[in-house]
Amino acid sequence: MSIFSGLEQIVETHYQLARRTWYGLGGPADYFIRPKTIEQLREIVDRCNENGIRIYVMGFGSNLLIGDDGLRGAVIKLEAEQFAQIKYEDQEVTAWAGAELSKLVLTCVEKGLSGIEALTGIPGSVGGAVKMNAGGNFGDFGSAVETVTLMDSGGVVFEKSKPELEFDYRKTNITAKFVLNARLKLNTADPEQIMRTVKEIWIYKKNNQPLNTKNSGCIFKNPPGASAGALIDRAGLKGLKIGGAIVSDKHANFIIAEKSCRSRDVMRLIEAIKQRVKEQFDTELELEIEIWD
Ligand SMILES: Cc1cc2nc3c(=O)[nH]c(=O)nc-3n(C[C@H](O)[C@H](O)[C@H](O)COP(=O)(O)OP(=O)(O)OC[C@H]3O[C@@H](n4cnc5c(N)ncnc54)[C@H](O)[C@@H]3O)c2cc1C
Numbered sequence: 241m242s243i244f245s246g247l248e249q250i251v252e253t254h255y256q257l258a259r260r261t262w263y264g265l266g267g268p269a270d271y272f273i274r275p276k277t278i279e280q281l282r283e284i285v286d287r288c289n290e291n292g293i294r295i296y297v298m299g300f301g302s303n304l305l306i307g308d309d310g311l312r313g314a315v316i317k318l319e320a321e322q323f324a325q326i327k328y329e330d331q332e333v334t335a336w337a338g339a340e341l342s343k344l345v346l347t348c349v350e351k352g353l354s355g356i357e358a359l360t361g362i363p364g365s366v367g368g369a370v371k372m373n374a375g376g377n378f379g380d381f382g383s384a385v386e387t388v389t390l391m392d393s394g395g396v397v398f399e400k401s402k403p404e405l406e407f408d409y410r411k412t413n414i415t416a417k418f419v420l421n422a423r424l425k426l427n428t429a430d431p432e433q434i435m436r437t438v439k440e441i442w443i444y445k446k447n448n449q450p451l452n453t454k455n456s457g458c459i460f461k462n463p464p465g466a467s468a469g470a471l472i473d474r475a476g477l478k479g480l481k482i483g484g485a486i487v488s489d490k491h492a493n494f495i496i497a498e499k500s501c502r503s504r505d506v507m508r509l510i511e512a513i514k515q516r517v518k519e520q521f522d523t524e525l526e527l528e529i530e531i532w533d
Pocket residue numbers: 262296297298299300301302303304318337338361362363364365366367368369370371372373374375376417418419420455456457458530
């Protein structure tokens with residue numbers, strides 16, 4: 241009997257992950273699974289555990305570089321209706337992991353709810369925004385999150401709230417396998433004023449980031465007290481190209497994937513940048529993107 245018998249409707253095999261990453265890169269996963277309910281998710285987790293199948297949890301793939309040979313295991317994506325709900329109750333918003341972050345931000349603006357407009361222009365899902373504590377110069381997602389509902393690798397669902405729940409620069413103390421939803425506490429404000437902030441952030445991003453290219457946002461975290469992009473720029477690496485991967489001229493912390501690009505080109509370019517920055521500034525750059533290889 242097959243490992244996922246009875247669940248064929250939500251399980252695809254040998255699934256090309258390039259279709260699901262912002263980079264448009266990445267080989268096949270053994271299994272690509274989109275459960276429709278929490279019960280189905282639990283069943284999938286059980287079957288993976290029983291059969292020793294490694295689980296990867298994928299959001300919108302905007303912070304991922306997946307290897308050309310793909311992944312031996314199951315990639316689970318929470319995108320079905322149940323996992324993409326957003327509920328508004330006064331200043332409290334419950335957003336499920338599969339909801340689109342940009343849609344959440346805009347709806348909050350329209351409703352005059354302030355607190356996450358700083359996330360303007362950041363692609364991805366709510367689950368990814370929680371796990372990465374997405375944000376930047378203007379603020380981060382964690383500041384608005386009060387409670388998260390999680391599922392651990394044994395299928396147990398539980399909640400974690402502040403102050404036990406902590407957010408830091410591009411990380412959280414969540415160790416559970418799945419973020420199911422996040423409860424946000426927002427403030428009421430004038431929608432027009434929030435929209436002005438949104439527009440300012442958009443203009444800033446348009447002027448400073450290579451929009452309309454295939455990329456994965458910032459490749460490296462900023463080292464304490466420094467800017468990774470500025471170090472890469474000062475090392476003279478803008479425009480450096482390996483295969484189909486090239487360091488953006490507009491923002492040196494972005495690597496653009498051109499048409500012929502393979503994941504291995506991006507990985508080699510990452511190593512070349514790290515080495516040059518280490519040599520010139522004695523600084524070890526740490527990855528902000530995740531590499532699944
Ligand atoms: C053009 C561009 C601009 C960007 N700008 C910014 C920026 O300004 N600031 C910033 O912080 N990021 C930025 N990013 C990176 C990225 O958008 C964020 O990290 C985003 O939060 C990732 O969300 P995702 O749904 O795509 O997650 P994915 O990339 O799919 O996954 C990222 C991580 O989250 C985990 N994850 C996703 N969903 C779940 C879940 N439900 N449960 C448990 N774990 C989960 C994954 O396992 C993985 O570890 C940018 C990316 C691009 C392409």
